[in-house]
Amino acid sequence: MTTLIDGKEVAASIIEQVKAASATLEAETGVKTGLGVVIVGDDPASHAYVGAKSRMAKDCGFNSVQHTLPAETTQDQLAGLVAQMNADTSLHGILVQLPLPKPLSSEPIIQSILPEKDVDGLHVVNAGKLATGDLESGLVSCTPAGAMILARRIRGNDLSGLHAVVIGRSNLFGKPMAQLLLNANATVTIAHSRTKDLPAVCRTADILVAAVGRAEMVKADWVKPGATVIDVGINRVPAPEKGEGKSRLLGDVDFGAVRDVAGAITPVPGGVGPMTIAMLMANTVIAAYRKAGKTPPVFI
């Protein structure tokens, strides 16, 4: 029997843990966890994501602050806002929604966020801590952190002896995911668009993580029977059968066929997606605990 990994259910359990943690921190220290989110421009998908993040932060009992800036915002104005949020002691986490509209440059903005408030885990200090195996004092990028929790729910905490293949080498996902798997003692391969015979490499995976951005690219004959398959893809494709102009979400994995081969698989939607926002809340309360000089809980 293939296990369907319910990301919504796991995310809801993480959110319950976050609510309890933020309530405990406030009761013990008077500190209310604070998250500041910045969105620039009017991309509808980005607005939908940011709205969901801000609402969830409120739901968790946080001080939730959203800055909505026009597309004409200059680099200096955005940098000034980040500097102001860095200095604001009521905010423990800062997130600048990506991508930024042209001609704004995201990298200097991300690197100007204080590492201890970088709840996206994108600052080089946090990436470096993960790369050196320091999971105690850094902040881990939310989507890989969430994908890792789902993999662990199936395979346990120690992945010794298991081969994990991550398809995709981005700084946002592929690289941090590989580091997390390595930290859990898996043998890790990072595959990408230049990998020779990608299907054959994937067939050796006990844990296969797909983050390529191409709908249904991973086929059933790419998957070892019994493998744990984590699908990070979110591909919006036209769905004329649902009506004119309608669309639907597909993962990077051919779910309908792969579900018969895999031992466990995440659906899209409802797999990794809900975990990202849950881990953002977890990172924010972790940052607040550290700022208050308290040991944060471990979210699993």
Ligand code: GUN
């Ligand atoms: N845009 C899409 N995903 C993300 C994310 O995880 N963090 C930020 N900052 N922007 C995003």
